Amino acid sequence: MERKYYVGVDIGGTFTDVVLSEASGERVHNAKTLTTPSDPVQGVMTGIAEALGLAQAAPHQISRVVHATTLATNLIIERKGAPLAFVTTEGFGDMFAIGKQARMDADSYSLLYERPPALVPRKMVFEVKERLAADGQIAVALDEAGARAVIEEIARAAPQSVAICLLHSYTNPAHERRLAEMIRSRLPQVYIAQSAEVWPEIGEYERAATTVISAYVGPMFSQYVTNLGSSLKQNGIKSGLEIMQSSGGIMPAATAARKAVYSIESGPAAGVIAASHLGELCGRRNVLSFDMGGTTAKVALIPGGKPAITHDFRIGTSMSGGTRKGGEPVKVPVLDLAEVGAGGGSIAWVDSAGFLHVGPHSAGAAPGPACYGFGGEQPTVTDADVVLGYLDPDYFLGGKMRIFPDRSEEAIARNIAAPLGLGVVEAAKGIYDLINAKMGSAIRVVTVRRGVDPREFAAVAFGGAGPAHIVKVVEQFQIPLVIVPISPGVKSAFGLLVSDMAYDYITTRMMNCADADIAEISRIIAAMEDEARAEMHAAGLSGESVVLQRFFDMRFVHQRHEMAVPIPGGPITGDMIGAADQGFRRMYSDMFGVRPADPCQMVNFRVRAVGMVPKARTPIAPAGDGNADRALKKHRKAYFPDGGGFVDTPVYDRANLRNGDSIIGPVIVEEPDSTTICPPEYSITVDPFLNLLISRRNG
């Protein structure tokens, strides 16, 4: 029988990664091609063709294509989204001119501060006469004649899309729907986003911003998804196209085109899913995903195998993790990542009091680290790694790229070592330690800060730079185990092939637990679950392959921040509400260390539908002979202070390591897309899935 294949495609800023997996999981083929920004579809097709070549397979053998892209994020960052009109309730059209951003950090003291431009220019904002009360009652009926005049004005402004957000529409979408209908009949070509459809949660500013962002990326994103779909068809790939959402679930391309805002963080999400999958494979319930690239490091916590999801995401900021106040809010579910400006390209510098700093500025790909020889003169983390002997100048990108180690030394000597009065190696070690501490702060954000003990987790390291840093990053937290998967540089693309289909639903209805309306809650939950089943059915999934999860967002009366309490299936009962009340109190005292006796309330009801789809499998590798010497390539000097300085360190070729091998550090393991550093006090074993498991010796 002819083999079937699954394809995962992850488009990043520089590279398009393609992973082609046999459906049986026996063989996986990777391809890395340059991203083609003007027409990303081209890079995708090149990558797929290359991977098919490696597999000696034909396009028609591909039965799934799953895709993650930074397209939506880039449209926002580069401000290249669709010209749009925003329609809201009369009296509130200045929402974005007033703005929700706050000054942060150094901006707080800047007398030269300039605020970022409004999300929508005022002349593209339109008001309609209508008003709902907080309970959903119509206080002022929609003025249809007035609305028609407004729609004529919109038509004259000729936007590509229209975002609608009316006050309290989360509780009664009637006016929004009618308005959308009227706009659609007058302007059938225009992309329309209604707030109650995009994310019907209380809080007009966040809901409006989310809707606007959806309308902003919607037309291009849906066009792109359509083009990619037809390109696949033209190239003989008959399978449907699926898109990764920011929440880590996938959805069919047609749905993704409609719900564009759900996919803004699809790339990072794919990485978290890959780590989550790996944890499951290795029998580790608790894993920490650590993804370090050129400019940022992303950390996510995956407790009990389930990555956490946030609804406090903001677009247009670098540091994340619950403290975001810059940028515009996006309320749809996003995997909870802490992201710091720390990567291989982060620049090291010395301040006027003689203290060392690394980042947040990055040399990026141009001019890049000093060792690239592209004209970069500032020392970066990659330069420090080169000086310390962690990266091999002759095996950069598997030997495909030539680098200049003397330029790393020069840059560090001049900019860091001289002003600090240190030797070049000590200075490089300082850079290495400091960037590791900084990435540690991202781990702290998702663990200690939330009352989670990091020692209960295993860290999964990937991204090009991750495996060279991970051991020292997690040492500060006494994390007992590091897992480096095979091909860490394309791990996110692999993550696409192990994700499930997922849809999220929300209904806002405030209700105290003490006087919960069981019938009303049952109705709310049933409505969302029916919709979930219908959408899953449309995507070809039903029966046992669909799992519905329920959550109540709860808080003490008068609070503003809720906690999502998981709720069991089955009919809603008084006992269930009682259990939710208790569950919330327990979660709250775990987190805050205080136990208020105050009444608590439910604010939002949520349903998440998960549809199980066929996934790439990872086969068990045959055991080797236990003698890792077969993989020994050479020795090179690498710096390990705990080993006494520069140590003649063995370098192993990962391709030749086998299940059951074990190696004692210090050791370096190389593969084309990444280098793993195992310091002297640590050792590596190779597990049945060919992951490197790194832990402290005798520990």
Add this chain to the structure above:
Amino acid sequence: MKDPVLREVVQNALDTIADEVGVFAARSAYSPFVNQSGEIATAIFDPQGRLVAQTKRGLAHACAVRIGQRELLKDWPLEAMEDGDAFVFNDHFRGGIHPTDVMVFRPVFHQGRVAFIYGAMMIVSDLGGLSAAGLPANATECFHEGLIIPAVRLYKAGQPNHDVVAMIEANSRTPRRVMGDIRALVAGGNMAAVRMLELIEKYGCENLLAIINELMDRSEKLTRQGIERIPDGTYQGSYIVEEDGIVPDKSYRVRARITIEGGDIKFDFSGSDPQARGAVNASYSQSLSGIIFALLCFLDPEIPMNEGFFRPISVELPLGSIVNPRYPAACNIRIGTVQAIVDSIIQAFAPVFPDRVQAPGGTPHSLLAAGRHPRTGDMWAFLDPHFGPCGARSTRDGVDCMPDPLFAGQSAYGRNIENYELEFPLRYERFQVWRDSGGPGKWRGGCGLLKEVTFLAENDLTVRAVDRCRIPPQGLAGGKPGKGGGWIINRGRPDEWNPPPKQTNIRVPAGTMVTQLVSGGGGYGDPFQRPPELVARDVQEGFVSIEAAARDYGVVIDRTGGEVDLEATRRLRGR
């Protein structure tokens, strides 16, 4: 320079602790103002009472906890403290600001001894006083502003002190909320304790304190370097506070005299007017926060904030003046005075920092109401503050709508209308940019806000525009003042009236509509020199009307296309 890396790692850890503890505590707060704005100031001190680290939020509160902590140690020497204690404290003659700004302190014990002390401050929902939220506009004594809490134990060895809780609850209009808020501060302390103990375990207590000493020296060095960049000499500035809400037609002046000698700086406010009868007085710590904030605008704001930062700074705030009143002065409306401190310092430095000149901006306008909920019968107390926008700068426009930098961390659209409407018996009619309120100039002052609300139940209304309504934010270098804001009740109805900027407990029936007008910032430079295309853009974006474009800027904008009529503009400007 033995281990610069370790020091940096510890500094990062301390900064992160101070910051995240504040964020964490704010998330659990009950007061809608705090839990939507995250405005909590937190700090860590060593056993000698020296500041070790501090949040970068709550800038207007930043110095209170430092002064309050010193006073706490007078009443509660370290040996009197037990592990698990938490103290609550709000005396504004001993570090506080006004009664509703409450401080909580919690010692962090290590091996039976106090190793560090955590302190935090936030505005709580209500602690009594003449009007809702303890922000009466007509207070003349601290007793009018709420329950005064000396440093007492809220938790004793980890157990709540029910006597203190009962006393606080009995003195609040919203007992559940106020305790929720205070408990949020304690939750922050619990977390700070865990995090500081982790650091102690990792580095050892002695070693950690030694590193902290070095960090203090480093902050001192960076601060001195910054001060040395300002030429030696004496610099002077002053700004006005329009009235105290009690004594008619009397204004007050804040006067700054700054002396720089090498790496030392002295702020002398001896020339400031005597304290007011009304509540516009700024307590000592509150004035100090204003001074430190303004100074940081001229130094590197990334200097880690600890005791070392304060070493080169001396401050003279004469007792009995508007910037350091005697007991029992009322202080809740002090922000106009604090902004006058900031503006007088910015003005003083104008000769040496010509690019950082900023015309005065608006001040906070708070609408407060209290009543019984018609449906539940519960007492409700409502606070909706808006912060004045920035004045124009010497090189660019003022920032529209966004709060003056002293309120960084606040956003203009700080609180959602939908949440307020779900919780309180009211409905908002509009929330808009107050067009034409920005002071005209070559660089335009930031526009203020217009917010209008109809109350659906009878209530006691307090309007509290702290300053700069009758004497609006002034222009600089030929720029015009911003528009002074205030209040309109029942706008456009036969019974329309304008209450004064500050008035307390106006009993109003259901159906009353209140319009809140937040003053615009002052302009900079001659408005007739403003490039016409910028005026046209302002008209397009809704900050300036076509009428004002002609009247204030001499720029004629075509009504249909929104373009500048160059010929007509030339004629108008040529006059």
